[in-house]
Each structure stands twice: as C-alpha cells, then as structure tokens.
Amino acid sequence: MFHVLVALADEDRHGYAIIQDVAERTGGQIRLSAGTLYRTIQRMLEEGLIVEPRERPAPEDDDERRRYYRITALGTSLAKAEARRLAELVKMARARGIAPERA
C-alpha cells in the first residue's frame, strides 16, 4: 500500500504505470501482480486514501480504457506518517549499529 501511495505522490497514474513505477524504484525487486495491485487499489479507494479523478489527463496521454488514480490528502498524510515511522525505525537501528550509515 505504501508503494502505491509513493507511486501516486507526484502524479496521477493508471494501474500499469503504478506497477512500472514501483518496479523502477525498487530496482525490479518488487513486481506487483495485477491482482494484488487492484485488490490494494480497491481497499484504498474504500478507505479514501486515493480517488479516481473526474478529469482525464492531457488527451495525448489518455487511453480510454485506462483508469487513473490520484492520492488524496488523507493518503498523503498517511504516506508521510508511514515514512516518518520507517525513518524512526531506521534511526533506532542505526543507533545500535545494525543499519547502514547514511550514504
């Protein structure tokens, strides 16, 4: 879910674009399957973390069949909170010397 939120943080994307974005960012380590993705999307829609925007992107990028998703304010704050939590965890681990030093 976090990966999807991150993927939508900068722009609206459709399903395949989210998969690609996640794969790129993780160096191909995480390859979301279509089922996992849409199950996650459905739950996020229900929980109000993302929406399907009414306006479509610029016509040259648009594909009629595609459905685009946009992060909501709630989704953004959740993503931020999660990022903070993860950062705290890394900090704690680093203090005990079990995480890599900042590059």
Add this chain to the structure above:
Amino acid sequence: MRSYRLLLHLYPASFRHEYGEEMAAILARRLADASNPVARAIVGIAAAVETIGNAALVHLDLLRQDLRYIVRTLRRSPGFAAMAVAIVALGIGATTAAFSVTDFVLIRPLPYREPERLVQLWETTPGYSGMELSAPNFRDWIAASRSFESAGVSHSEALTIVTGGEPHRFQGAAISAGVLPTLGVTPLLGRAFTEADDTAGAAGTVMLGYRLWQTEFGGDPAVIGRRIDGQMDIEADTFTIVGVMPRDFHYPTASADFWVTTRFRPDDYVPLERSNNWLDGIARLRPGVTVDQAHAEAQVIMARLREQYPKENKDTGARVVSMREDLSARSVMLLEALSAAAACVLLIACMNLANLLLARGLERRRELAVRTAIGAGRERVVRQLLTESLVLAGVGGAIGIALAIAAVPLLSQLVPQTLPIAASPSIDGRVIGVALLLTLVTGVAFGMAPILRSGAGRDLAALRDGARAGGGRREHLRSALVLGEIAASVVLLVSAGLLIRALLAIQGTNPGFDVDHVLTMRVELPIPEYAPVPMRQAFYDRVLQQVRALPGVRAAGFISYLPISRFRGGIWPVKVKGDTEAAGDVRGANNVAALRFVTPGYFAALRIPLLRGRDIDDGDTRQRPFVAVVSESFAKRYWPGEDPIGRHFDFAFEDRTVVGVVGDVKFRGLERQSEPQAYLSAPQVKDNWITGYAPRALAIRVSGAPLGLAPEVRAVVHGAAPKVAITEVQTLADMVDLDTASRSTQVRVLGAFAAIAFVLAAVGIHGLLSFAVSQRTQEIGVRMALGAQPRDVVRMIVAGAIRLGVMGLVLGIALAYVAARSMEALLAGVKPHDFEAFGAAVALTAVMLIVGTLVPTVRALRIDPISAIRCD
C-alpha cells in the same frame, strides 16, 4: 489470454467488472514485453497462480465488508435480528434433537464389524413373531445351517459380588463363546471367552464391562487373572476375570456390566427344554448370503425340527431379522412421529423466517434500490442479503445445536432398551454436520426468497413507488406462508393433544392394585444357600414379622416378581381335567397363566382385592395340600359361571387347589394384555426347584412416605441375612411410572414442539398483519378521513386474519387427521378423530389468531388520518 479472462471469473463479479479489463490489459503488456515463448509461459503461469490466491483474498475482503455492514444494519433493528435468530434456533434445535435420536436408533450402523451381516434369530409361534430361542433348537438350527459364519446366544444374568464390604448386584449377560466373534469385537484388555470356557463344568470366567471395571476395580489393568466370588441368579461360583471390554461395547443392552459364559449342561438339551424359550440368538451371515436366504433356510430346518419333536415344537417357526431392523414397530413409529414433528417445526420456522425476510426485503426495497442506483451491482446486493441471512441462520443454528445438546438427557428416554447400543445418544460430529447443513440450507433458501422477490437491481420503480409499494403477488406469497404455518401448527397441536389424551388414558388405567404408599425392593436370596425351602421360609417369617412391627407398616409380603417390574414373563401351561386345550405340558394360546409364588400379606400390601374364598395363609405349608389363589380371568377361563373354589388344576409340576380368587393385575404393563395369574404359596414347591421364582420382591404398604422406611427395612433384612444384596429400592408408584416414561417423554417433546409451532404461527400472523397495517397506513388514513368508522378498520384488518385462520384450520385439521390415522397404534385406543384433541386445537388456533391480530389492529386504530396522508 482467453483462459486468463476465464480465470478472472474467480473474482467477485463487482471486482471483475471494475478491474477485469485493466488486469487483462496489464497481462497483455507483460506478455508482449516477454522476449521468448518460455518467458511468456512463465508470465502466464504466474498470472494464473496469483489470480487464484488473490481472488480468495478479494472474496474475504468483501465478506469482511458485508459483515461490518450487516452488524451495523442489524444493530439498527435488533428486534428483527433477535426474532430471526430465535426462529432459526428453535427450528434447528428441534430438528437436531430429533435427528440425534432417530439417527442413533434407526439410521447409524451398529458399532460392530460389518454390522449389515449381523442378524437376530427368533423362534415364532402363532401370534408371536419374536420369541426367544430354546437351547436345543438353537444348537440344531446352527448345526444344520449353511448361512451363518458364526452364531451365539445370550441371556440376562445378574451377579452379586462383595465390594467394599457390601454386597452389590450388577446386571450382565451370560453369552456363549460364539457371541463376541460373531459381533467382531475384541476385548480392551485380556482375552475373549473360548469354547473351553463355555463347556459344562468349566471353571467360572467373567469379562468386565468398562463401567464396572472403572467403578469397582479402579480401572486397574492388573485385574486380569484376579478371582472373584460371585452369586448369580441361581448359582454361586468363583470367576476368573479374563478380559475387559471397550467402553462403547453394549451387549445385549446398554445395562450390561459384565459377561459370563453360558456353560450349558446336558440337561439343558433334553427334549422338554425345546419349549423353554429364553435365549437371545445372533448370527453373522456368510459373505454373499442375504437375510432372506437365511430366513428361507431357517424355515426348512425348523420344519424338520417340528417333525422330530412334534410335541415340543408344535407350531414353532423361525425368523431371521437384520439386527439393525430388530426394533419394535412402536419404537420405529415413535421416532418417525418425532422426526415428522421436528420437520414440521423446522418447516414452520423456515416459513416464518422467509416471511420475516420478505417483510424486511420490502421495507428495504428503497434502500436497496438506492444502493443499486448509486452503483452497487445486483450481485453485490444479492451477496450481501445472502450473507445477512447466513449470519442470522448461523447464529440461530449455533444456539439451536446448544439447545439440542441440552435436550439429549430428556431424549434418551426415547431410545429403546432392546438395542445393543449406548443408553443415550450423543451429539457428535455427524449430528452437528447435519445441523450445520440444515442451517446452511435454511440460510440460503430463505435468504434467496426475498432476493428473488425483490428483484434487486432492476427495480428502479421502487424508488418512485414510495412506501406504498406492497405488491399484490408478494402479499399472496406471504399469506400463503402464514396459512402454511397455521396448518402445520394445527397438525402439531392435534398430534400433541392426541398423545396427551393417550397418556392420560393409560395413566388412568387401573393396574389392578393400589400403587400409592408402597415401598418395594428386591432381596437377592442367593442360591444354592437358599435353595432349600425351609431356609427361605425362615427368612420370610423373620423379615415379615419384624417389618410388620415397624411403625407405619400396614401390610407386607413377598412375591416372585412384582407386576410391571423388569421381569414380566413367567408364563406356564395350565392343565385342567376335561379341558382339551389345557391338557398338555406345552404352552398354547389359551392354556397359560403367569406363575407367582407369594407369602401371606402380599395381596394386602398391594391392595389387590380378594373377590372370593381366602388369601394364602401361614397354614399353607409343604405338609398341607398345595393351594392357589387365581385371578378373576383365570377362574372365568376354566370354570365359567361356576364356583372355582375347591377346583383342581395342574400347574408348576403339582396339583393345586383353588382357595381364593383375586382381581386381575396388569403385570405386563398398562398398555398390554396380561395373561391370567395363578399365585401359589411360597413353601409349596420342591427344594431346589424353579428357584428363579422363589419370592424375592418385598412389598410393604405404609401409612407415610414409603422411602422413609427403607433404612429400617434394610436393617431388618440384613439382620436376617447379612450377605444378601438389596436392589431396586423404590416406591411402587415410581416403578409403574417408569412404564410410561418413554410415553410421557414423547408427550413432553411433542408438546414442546407444538408449543413452539403455536408461538411461531402467532408471530407469523402478527408479522403479516403488522406489516400490512404499516404498508396500508396511508390507505387507512384516507378511509378514516372519508368517514370510515373504527369498526370498519377493525373489520378490514381482522377479516383477512380470519380468512387465513379458517383456511389454515381446515387444511390443518385434514392433515392432522391423516397424521393421527398413521399413528393410531401409538394412541392406546384414543380415536384419531378424538373430539377433545381437535376441539382443543381449534380453540388454541382461535387464541393464536386473536393474539396475533391484537397488536396490529390496535395500531391501525391509532392511525391519525391527517399525519398518515401527509407522511409520504
């Protein structure tokens, strides 16, 4: 690609519609990106695998979502939820309880190896199709037969052993060596009996039942090989414990706690023994042999035995029955009636539930239409309604199963005592499985009804309709359901009423003696110690003298067997000079009497009326002429219209003179025909002869509470014979009540079912009318505004109810009559068209109608025309 689209059908339809296209598109891109066929295959397989796993997760998501929604909506209408759960609980509870007993007794295979090959062997005489076997006839039958792999016989036996310083008596059986191999059961510990154990003169051996092993021997495995001194019915011996049987072994009945061997002696096989029918025979069919073949073969063999022993085997036949089916027709019918009643209750519950859900469906039509309109697919709505009814059914079913478990102790009264199974059914996985299945079916079937009816999804008209939407057809369906409920409850009310009448009729039967204020017990005088008559006589004299001296004792006496006690046989042939039928040593239909030895005081203790002549008295000793007191029917049979006093007859190996006539006693039970009775004086028998009939049952008439006197009587008996076991200490009234216990249980169960049906039907009427009133609020308002009087409103509401009630009643009465006819054998002479039972059912149905109609009518009358018209 096409197969992927097919796989997508694993997802819920709403999810598939929403994302299916996209998912297919993504797979298409991935396939296109794959460089070679192998990579493409891997992509395809991975997609298939993840689809299956993911689809399940999506279903779970939806379920969670639906459950949340259902909990929310049900919390808003707790009355509906509670009602639905209660209805399902009653229906499932009744059905599960009934099924647990029916399955246990009628359906489930017996707990033996290949039970379908086990058969029960019977002899027959005209008018009696299930007579026990005689030892020589059994031996010859099995020797000549080719149908059986193995066979064995048993008879009940009692064993008194001294444990903890006190003599205790246990019920068990003597079994021949063939019984355990025939059943295919092996001991838990030790060994089974061998042929050597079961021959005349062999040392005593005993196998312990699990219960006895636990209670008296502490479950000690070292018990094997231990020797115990035991007193059986007519002999004492030392028995070596050779084995312990498993906990679930019950043979021939659940009450057996031990087994010894039969050890038949040569004199058990003399020709005269052929008419001594006392053995239960079982056999295992050879593979491939049918019950019918074995039965046909038995006819041939028995015909030959009739030729060989024309006197002893006169009119004797043989019968082979599958052990599973060896149940009395009454037991079977009783359980069938129970099952039918339970099915009726479930049916009523289901109709009620369907009605409830239909009403709710109508109320929620707008809600559903709104949800459909804002994009919930029909499938989502259906799924949710179905989940809801399954949740309601599930909770109700769980409570119902708990109710059934609680009812098992009561229901165990309905288990016939003649089967080799445990005394009480258990609610096990099998029963719970059936209950869950029923619950599931109930949930699905009655969740579907409103869905099919509401036509959720296409029904945008509902949005426009407003609250007036009632729907004519729907009303008809709901009315039909309520009609069915009324009819079914009438059937149950009538059936319960008839059985109550039958029970009352039986309990009102005069048994021929006064059951109140009598203490009874059995004093197990051991043989051979008490085989000589003077030994017994000294005991009787001492005990009776001391008991009669106790405060509050009015009369006391001993008899061989009390009427309506465990043993109700003892039928012997009567010989009377000049009577052609009563001429031989062989029992016929019209020359028999029940043999009982009594001491003075017995008739007074039971208040059996002395009609003529005198009672047995202390002067009727062995030195005096042998006398008899006979029952009225005995006197009428042999000396009709004449004075029987002073007449002679030959009975129990001696010539007897009639000195008195007493009233007839229903010693076989309140519901059965009993043979004439002949009472003989206790000492007037040869030493060591027919010691089984030596009086052992003590009856004491007291002025106060009978059981209060028991300790004093015990002390008296033990003072006279310290090592004698005292058993079956109870009041005569309790003993007689036991005779109708299964029947009163049956009445209670059916009564409970009828009560449930009654309440459910009333609830159904109430629900139907309440809903109709709420649907017609506006109409009623308009009518009242236009001048309709309260009377007219009441008529409008009540007319429908009365129409339903009358139709339901007519249908119900017709069905009830059919049901009553089919269970006529259970009715103990009460006619299937019994006026009281039907009248009571009609009256109760009227009450049901009034109760069900009351609240909705009052509510209709309270309608305020102005607000009613304005409200939509």
